[in-house]
Amino acid sequence: MRVDTARGTFEVAATGEGGARPLVALHALALSGRVWDPMAAAMAGNRRVLAPDARGHGGSDWDGGPFGIADLADDVAAIIEVVADGPVDVVGLSMGGSTAILLAQRRPDLVARLVLADTTADYGPDRVAQWIDRAEKAVGVPREKQVAFQVDRWFSPSFVEAHPDEVRRVSDIFVATDSRAHAAACHAFAGLDADAGLGDIQAPTLVLVGRDDYATPPAMAQVLASGIPDARLEVLDDTRHLSLIERPDLWPLVEKHLDT
Structure with missing residues (x-):
């Protein structure tokens, strides 16, 4: 559905009508809802x-200008204010997790419970050079030729072999993403520095990370779990960056956390 807000018009995939609090799920870099x-x-x-x-x-508008992760968080806040009555639960994966961290810091009134998967509040001292390079590749390399790099980060080799249809589905979303928006999001990561505010997060938080995630490795997840009051960390064996896509067996764990 299309959601008009004061910050622009966003495409939002809406599924289900259950009685529990709504769940807002925030996607990874260069993908979509x-x-x-x-x-x-x-x-x-x-x-x-x-x-x-x-x-x-995906289908969300963008004026082509630069933005930060805080802007993405404020976008989500504007969406929640339109589509939800009261606070929601939030699950964020990778870029979506970084967005969720800023959302929980900036608008604690909108976040009831939080799941942060394979993400970080700060990519470290080399983040600017690292993400400028990623931005240049996002626009300089044809999207189909970026897929192999992405798949290796996203999924374990065993998952790639066993679930080619799901790998293809996610890869197709990636290929369809605007390369300019991909690059702008990379630049946003270069400015991400949200570690200092982790202690301000009020929402009960579950932190998930693949043990073999080399994009946002377990050490980054440990920083989140140590910095967020009463957060719980789960390190997942034989799992890479898109843990909640690779591991459907985790979905009941997520629901249990949200329903507690």
């Missing part, structure tokens, strides 16, 4: 799942 379709379908009997496309991604 459709990446959550399988999880949303599995949860549809218990809750409404709202999966917005970040600005410039």
Whole structure:
């Protein structure tokens, strides 16, 4: 559905009409809310799942200008204020997790419970050079030729072999993403520095990370779990960066946390 806000118009995939608090699911870099379709379908009997496309991604509008992760968080806040009555639960994966961290810091009134998967509040001292390089590749390399790099980061080799249709589904979303928006999001990561505010997060938080995630490794997840009051960390064996896509067996764990 299209959601008009004071910050622009966003595409939001809406699934389910369950009685629990709505769940807002925030996608990874250069993907879209459709990446959550399988999880949303599995949860549809218990809750409404709202999966917005970040600005410039999927079907959401974007003026072509630069933005930061805080801007993405403020976009989500504007969406929540339009589509939800009261606070929501939030699940964020990778870029979506960084967005969720800023959202929980800036608008604690909108976040009831929080799940942060394979994400970080700060990519470290080399982040500017690292993400400028990623931005240049996002626009300088044809999207189809970027897929192999992405798949290796996203999924374990065993998952790639066993689930080619799901790998293809996620890869197709990536290929369809605007390269300019992908690059702008990379530049946003270069400015991400939210560690100092972790202690301000009030929402009960579950932190998930693949043990083999080399994009946002377990050490980054440990920083989140140590900095957020009463957060709980789960390190997942044989799992890479898109843990909640690779591991449907985690969805009941997520629901248990949200329902506690």
